[in-house]
Amino acid sequence: MKVAVIGGGPAGCTAAYKLCKAGHEVHLFEAQDHVGGRTSQVQKEGFNLGSGALFLMGGIYPRTNAVIKELGKYDELVGWDAKTHIIDADGKRYTVDFDQVLSFLKMPVFNWGDRIRIAWGVLKQLLSKGAGDCFDGEKLAKFDDESDTLEAWSERVLGKKGTNYITYPYMGFLYAVPLHWLSMSMFKTIIQQFYKLALAVPPKGMGQISDWLVEGSTGLSLHLSSPVEAIARQGQGYRVTANGQSVDVDKIVVSCEPGVAAKLLRGLIPAESETKLKECLYSEYAHVQVCYKKNPWPDSPVSVALPATKLRDWGACVLQSRRHPDAVPPGGEAVGVYFYTPPLSNMSDDEIRAEAVSAVTEVFGKAPDPDFVELFRYRRGLSIASPGHYRTLNSLHAEMPEGICLAGDYFAHAGVEAAVLSGERAANTLMGKPS
Ligand SMILES: Cc1cc2nc3c(=O)[nH]c(=O)nc-3n(C[C@H](O)[C@H](O)[C@H](O)COP(=O)(O)OP(=O)(O)OC[C@H]3O[C@@H](n4cnc5c(N)ncnc54)[C@H](O)[C@@H]3O)c2cc1C
Incomplete structure (x- = not known):
């Protein structure tokens, strides 16, 4: 199976890692010139500053811990x-x-x-x-x-x-x-x-989790500085366009923020689903x-x-x-x-x-x-998970067309664990495995 993953934050990197591990051909598209999304590190004058996420929270991050263990990095935390x-x-x-x-x-x-x-x-x-x-x-x-x-x-x-x-x-x-x-x-x-x-x-900061995932994704085609501009149907699969170049794939994980997902999926998903993505707080x-x-x-x-x-x-x-x-x-x-x-x-x-x-x-x-x-x-x-958020957002999974899965922390609320869990779930769904 050939899969495009759109967005290289912890959700997309986890999906890419799981799909590569199962032997699939994976193209990961990331808009920035580095992976990590809101966990990225910024180097300045000898400082290694976290642009976003600060820490993992031990036993309440079971999926993140499991993935870091699989990658052989758990003892480095x-x-x-x-x-x-x-x-x-x-x-x-x-x-x-x-x-x-x-x-x-x-x-x-x-x-x-x-x-x-x-x-x-x-x-x-x-x-x-x-x-x-x-x-x-x-x-x-x-x-x-x-x-x-x-x-x-x-x-x-x-x-x-x-x-x-x-x-x-x-x-x-x-x-x-x-x-x-x-x-x-x-x-x-x-x-x-x-x-x-x-x-x-992680010793080099939270951004290192996505770096570890990419390093562990054997055979991954990583497209950095490649914001995806369009997704269209192509035969039984989809055509993904970034930087004016297209890649045809069988399936897609859309793991960028929900407003961007809504734009990319316009016409492929019901208008009601587009609204839920756009209105996510x-x-x-x-x-x-x-x-x-x-x-x-x-x-x-x-x-x-x-x-x-x-x-x-x-x-x-x-x-x-x-x-x-x-x-x-x-x-x-x-x-x-x-x-x-x-x-x-x-x-x-x-x-x-x-x-x-x-x-x-x-x-x-x-x-x-x-x-x-x-x-x-x-x-x-x-x-932000206001009352009712979880039900509204999670109903989206059942509304996606065949071969497209969404991932991102917003299905729960901000947190690397939510992103990792959603990325793993999207990969499993595309592979027909139970989550
Ligand atoms: C200040 C701050 C502090 C935080 N503290 C913590 C913490 O201590 N612990 C914790 O667990 N979490 C924390 N978080 C939350 C954590 O950073 C997020 O939960 C996590 O980054 C979400 O991962 P994600 O992959 O869903 O989304 P993101 O990390 O946002 O990644 C989405 C990626 O999609 C890319 N993208 C967007 N559009 C496109 C496109 N068209 N084509 C290709 N790529 C695209 C973006 O560039 C980005 O890299 C914090 C966040 C912030 C901002």
Whole structure:
């Protein structure tokens, strides 16, 4: 079978890897001059900056772990302890471990009544039925109650304080949008799997996952700087055109963002499916890497700071050298300041950069002027799972024409695990294998 994979982020690279492994002829088309999509690394003045994704989340990333193990790279992953300060509205700080949810309960803001309420809420959750997989949109759809938002659910089950000091810091870091924009389905599932959380990063950063997948794809034809312009029917199969050149294939995985997929598939899929792809929600997103060739805080007791209660303009500050040492040149440091979405629409690039520099010194202490400040700003940054999202998006799979499968994190919500799972599923469907 000859297959075109359109889009070389983690979803497309996984699909290409699985198809090559099964002996199929695969052409992977990527618009950029490198694979990795929103996990790509950017090299500048000795720094290896992540343009997007920061970490893998241990046992709640089972498909990603399995693929990395298959590639023989699992032992290379670098663990990250993510010691964290939760910063109160009045500047008070509490130390927690980001990947150990129970450590949040030790914060003195909680009295015994709060702790019992939260523990009881969590216990009830553990004993109730759930999706069982935080990144499987098909499973999450079954627990996505369209009348409930994460904010309403969290206040009801964890209480106001639990919401302010646990749900806000977590989801402010992971998704950076107001809690009432989100379905509660994923957070409930994280609670059920909290004991599996652990953070890790490939030694060269998250972009290395796609590089590993491509290296492991024997026989792959990789077309970089090749944005696909058109897909048309050709005999029993399809003709894919990029850079004015066409390749005829039997089947296709479309693994680019849903708006682009909608354009490429116009006329091949029902108008209703095109609308679902076009209307898939994304948040505006920005993060800034504030870079120092000489580390101003080599002894910082924590590597992450998250605001509690009401989010500030930023949702997280992260010391990159602690996340994976290769991120910075020897003796250097970079701080990633990850912005909360709502204020961005009124902020210029310069305002975002200036606010990032002032957040860094507020959080980690005095520092000389940074050597440089790099802004990554996305008009469509993270796919957002609002109530009802999972059901709407996952109904698309059944609406695709013979020989075309969609892949991408947006079937669940942003996350490398969602992308890998969707890429693997698309490859299996094209090969007629059960997922
Ligand atoms: C700031 C930020 C922080 C994040 N943090 C994390 C994290 O810590 N952990 C985590 O797991 N996830 C994180 N994510 C999410 C993660 O990056 C995504 O879930 C993942 O990259 C999605 O993979 P994908 O393959 O579905 O899409 P993408 O990575 O977006 O890849 C799509 C690819 O398609 C290509 N493309 C588009 N149009 C065409 C065309 N016409 N022809 C050919 N190619 C095309 C694009 O260039 C791109 O390479 C983060 C994302 C951002 C932005």
